[in-house]
Amino acid sequence: GAGVSQSPSNKVTEKGKDVELRCDPISGHTALYWYRQSLGQGLEFLIYFQGNSAPDKSGLPSDRFSAERTGGSVSTLTIQRTQQEDSAVYLCASSFGPPGGNTIYFGEGSWLTVV
Amino acid sequence: GQNIDQPTEMTATEGAIVQINCTYQTSGFNGLFWYQQHAGEAPTFLSYNVLDGLEEKGRFSSFLSRSKGYSYLLLKELQMKDSASYLCAVAPGNNRKLIWGLGTSLAVNP
Numbered sequence: 001g002a003g004v005s006q007s008p009s010n011k012v013t014e015k016g017k018d019v020e021l022r023c024d025p026i027s028g029h030t031a032l033y034w035y036r037q038s039l040g041q042g043l044e045f046l047i048y049f050q051g052n053s054a055p056d057k058s059g060l061p062s063d064r065f066s067a068e069r070t071g072g073s074v075s076t077l078t079i080q081r082t083q084q085e086d087s088a089v090y091l092c093a094s095s096f097g098p099p100g101g102n103t104i105y106f107g108e109g110s111w112l113t114v115v
Numbered sequence: 116g117q118n119i120d121q122p123t124e125m126t127a128t129e130g131a132i133v134q135i136n137c138t139y140q141t142s143g144f145n146g147l148f149w150y151q152q153h154a155g156e157a158p159t160f161l162s163y164n165v166l167d168g169l170e171e172k173g174r175f176s177s178f179l180s181r182s183k184g185y186s187y188l189l190l191k192e193l194q195m196k197d198s199a200s201y202l203c204a205v206a207p208g209n210n211r212k213l214i215w216g217l218g219t220s221l222a223v224n225p
Contacts (some may be wrong), residue, residue, distance in 0.1 A: 056211060101165065
């Protein structure tokens with residue numbers, strides 16, 4: 001597609017349920033990022049995939065969070081046993097390569113509400 | 116550690132000029148980005164600086180001084196639609212994940 005595509009755009013889930021968020025990056029982009037942003041707050045880095053390198057998972061807040069990227073393209077962020085504090089918008093972004101010199105393009109985000 | 120500082124909030128008047136500053140301390144440097152984020156929307160790219168100096172793009176300009184670890188975003192002829200958060204981000208020396216500032220919320224008043 002022309003841009004980074006994320007689904008679902010909105011998700012309301014009950015506390016304790018698992019959720020999966022999907023990101024389809026721009027075709028040809030080798031770098032993929034997941035961020036989390038709470039209302040009125042800055043971007044919180046979650047995980048970074050670059051080509052075939054091991055992902056940088058240093059931002060995942062707990063072991064309830066995991067992400068994978070299949071075939072170097074589509075990525076799925078999974079949150080297990082959701083908690084109310086997980087409510088936020090989850091933003092996916094991609095770029096042609098590492099950030100130096102490569103613009104990062106964001107998707108519209110998946111708005112997660114845990115009730 | 117690696118850190119980016121920018122003011123939390125700024126206010127300006129329609130038609131005026133505003134300068135949003137960003138200072139950074141990172142392990143190495145591979146470029147600095149400015150992004151604009153309207154409320155409820157995703158960030159969108161504004162500018163990228165890797166060499167010292169001023170880059171002009173329409174009403175928006177971005178300046179970089181690597182020796183001072185300093186950048187600013189200059190917005191001219193402010194319009195109401197410029198009310199948004201402006202995010203500064205640096206690509207560090209290892210050229211892996213970007214380091215992001217918390218953003219400057221700009222309010223443009225009539």
